[in-house]
Amino acid sequence: LNLSLLPLPLPTWSTIPAEVLGYLYTPGLKPSSPLLKDNGYGNLWDPSTGSTAFAFSSGPRSDQSFRSARKPRKKSSRRDTVPRSLSILNLLSCNTKPPHDARKEEHRTLSPTMVYVRQDRLPALKEYKYSGVDHSLTSKYILKPFYTNVVINIFPMSMAPNLITLTGFMFVVANVLTLLWYNPTLDQDCPSWVYYSWAIGLFLYQTFDAVDGSQARRTHQSGPLGELFDHGVDALNTSLEVLIFAASQNMGQSWMTVGVLFSSLLTFYVQTWDEYHTKTLTLGIVNGPVEGVLILVGVYALTGYMGGASFWQQSLLRTFGVSEKLGIPESLYELSFTQWYMVQGALVLVFNTVESARNVIKARRARGDRSRGALLGLLPFFGMWVLIASYLLLHPTILRSHLVPFVMFAGVVNAYSVGQMITAHLVKLDFPYWNVLGLPLAFGVGDALGPKLQEYFGFGWPSALGDDVYQVAFMFLMLGMAIGVYGSFVVDVIVTICDYLDIWCLTIKHPWVEGRDGEGSAQVNGKKSQ
Template sequence: MASRNSKEAIAECISDDALIHLKTYKYSAVDKSPISHYILRPYWNAFVELLPLWIAPNMVTLLGFFFILVNVALLVIFMPDLLGPGPSWLYFSFAFGLFMYQTMDNVDGKQARRTGTSSGLGELFDHGIDSLNCTLASLLETAALGLGTSKSGVFTALLPCLPMFFSTWETYHTHTLYLGYINGPTEGILIACFLMAVSGWYGPGIWTERLVDLFGDRLYLVKGLGLTEQVLGDLAFRDLWVTFIASSLLFGHIPFCVLNVVKARRSRGQAVAPVFLEWTPMAIFTFSIAGWLYSPHSTLRSENHLVLFCITMSFVFGRMTTKMILAHLTRQPFPFWTVMLWPLVGGAVLFNLPILGFAPLSAQVEHAYLWGYLVFAAIVYFRWAYLVTTSICRFLGINCLTIPYEKQVANKKAALEAKKAANGRANGKTQ
């Protein structure tokens, strides 16, 4: 009976018919970034050689995520208000942790090819961790800029979910992960690391200083762009931040995602209009968050619960996007809904009830509701992730976080033979 229930639970998440497609799946990605190609790729190629052959690529991904989790824990301990200023070393730790996350996120695939353990599970695991990281790494950026729980802080912490959704949606239809000449996983992360490091050196107060004062005698450098002292006025970097990241998304990222999906659909003779209905879950996610956190009757921002809210949203958004990735890997219909959205919609409704004339709920009730949502989201997420991962591992005959001993021995032998061959060629050239 227990075995049958287990099989039914797995079938609920992923069917045998869907798993068949994993046998023929091949990863496809395009990265146009010059920084990635000419600067970071040589570094990644050198870094992966430092990793032992017994470390599984999914474990490499997980190790990168641990750098973020440790820094989130440090954030909660030393700067829970996301405002600061915190100790200088904390900002440098944020920058280092995010950079190491980027490093591990890019060498896990190289480790998979190096150890001969590439599979569709690797992409699911990799992008699943990326989805969880969207709100967590952005919390570090929010704290580094000293935005606190302001509306700009909420925007900064949760906006990265949008580009991640659209990239995943694009990949679902094109079957290729496309990264442009300037993209979030490369330049976006490097910019974030730079901002964190600057906060560590000068303090987060630098982002609220007038640009005129920051330029000082060097104001002539930007006068040619029409940025005179009169134009800049009292503007600070933080005043331009929301406009900058919103413009990058609306005019840079989303249009190209849509264009690539339209091209892919038309090339296969498929209708284009229906795909825009697939934005429904993200629209519900986005507007529910805005309706809840920006409500004048919500106390989450005033009571400093943005970190707890973002951790909860990491599970919710992680489930949404990982379901899309799984559907892409197994060629299944687009997943329009997840049960984890219901409490989010409920929060947006409950804490706007005074608009309809009802008495507002207390801060204690809202805090308890959010904690309940976190527990519910974590249970649902980890149950689903466990069932999907174990079913894929069983079907493909692989391990998720370890490399079988026989494979380790074979990899070590192959590495020794390759080293001998390289030494032989070097000796031949010397002679």
């Protein structure tokens, strides 16, 4: 508790006007309440109700009293308020439950550190309604019946949907830790059980990620926070799964791994950009979250069965017995399994990007906007990737020896952009073109570009970082900055939404009870269907 935020003197005290404590926005406190008393253990209680209102410490206090030093100030800005979550935590520490009517108030006091979402935009959260279309036949006839009839029954009704999502993500984190232990350079064969564990972990992640929506519907906890949380976890998983796939193919720290990263992040970015403009998440007959993940699961399992990732480096056509006498060019005939995958991935990437662009233009024209300005929303991604490619070209040491942490950095940068888009979609903000994480990357490019200009054109500037160790240290500094910025964004937006909607993120605050109106967050958050 930051006592500097309290408009009260700090000495020991036993009584205080209720209006002053009401300034702290303690749930259940009425302006007309009598003086609150100190119960001798550092807790204030209301004699009229016998309920504890606020707690400062756990030790006993003296019976000395003093008069209130001054009247509460008039709230003039956001920083004059104390987070609602603070008073809730104090209530929990006193074993008291906020009254039911406290969460029905239209106006809620939010965290004074709120910076990503302004309070005047928050009412849009109550207009939220999830819209999604999944055309996948695999999902319709195989996976959804499996999720509905088998998997969902494993989770208790008391388990929050977001906790299911986070638990599934932990399987991917475990896979990455295994990768870093057995194959940190992405070019070594691992024990067969490692590949099997990657397959199981990814399948469990897909399963948990798919049933969180069903859990939200049956517990009546559907809402905008669930969509934000789900997309945020998926965004982080995308870059981590690139590393695991590269290790399963022995791609090594190379431009091929960078190419897989580019296509994966672009696919996720374009899908989110599509949803921002069309207001609907559309998944095709064959899509990444369903068939794409299942293909990866099969690849991981087959890699373990074949004894290692070296299997994928041999010629695909020769492996399947295609004769060289058919006149196939040698360059095409010698393409490995991995290289054929890259060709197929490039074709799918172009198709999905063009299809999403058509969906966006069609949706905007249906609303009377015939301009193609929405396509400018793709510029932040490509602009960032110009910097990423330039940085790796100018720093070959990073590409050859430290690509794994750099991939994590690029993944967090993309997750931040995607998170901004989802937040803007939920609270109806303008499209977020700016990503502050491009600044350190631009500095790294500019720092290395000066010596190259001096070498080839005779003008430029010296490098401030030099070579080798300082460049590596700066790359890790960028990774730390990205984690810090993205972490602050995630915490701030989640706390802001939870404060406004009076919900919790990883637990169910207001369980739904059949036959009782108003119970559960579905009453204020809209509906979600998948």
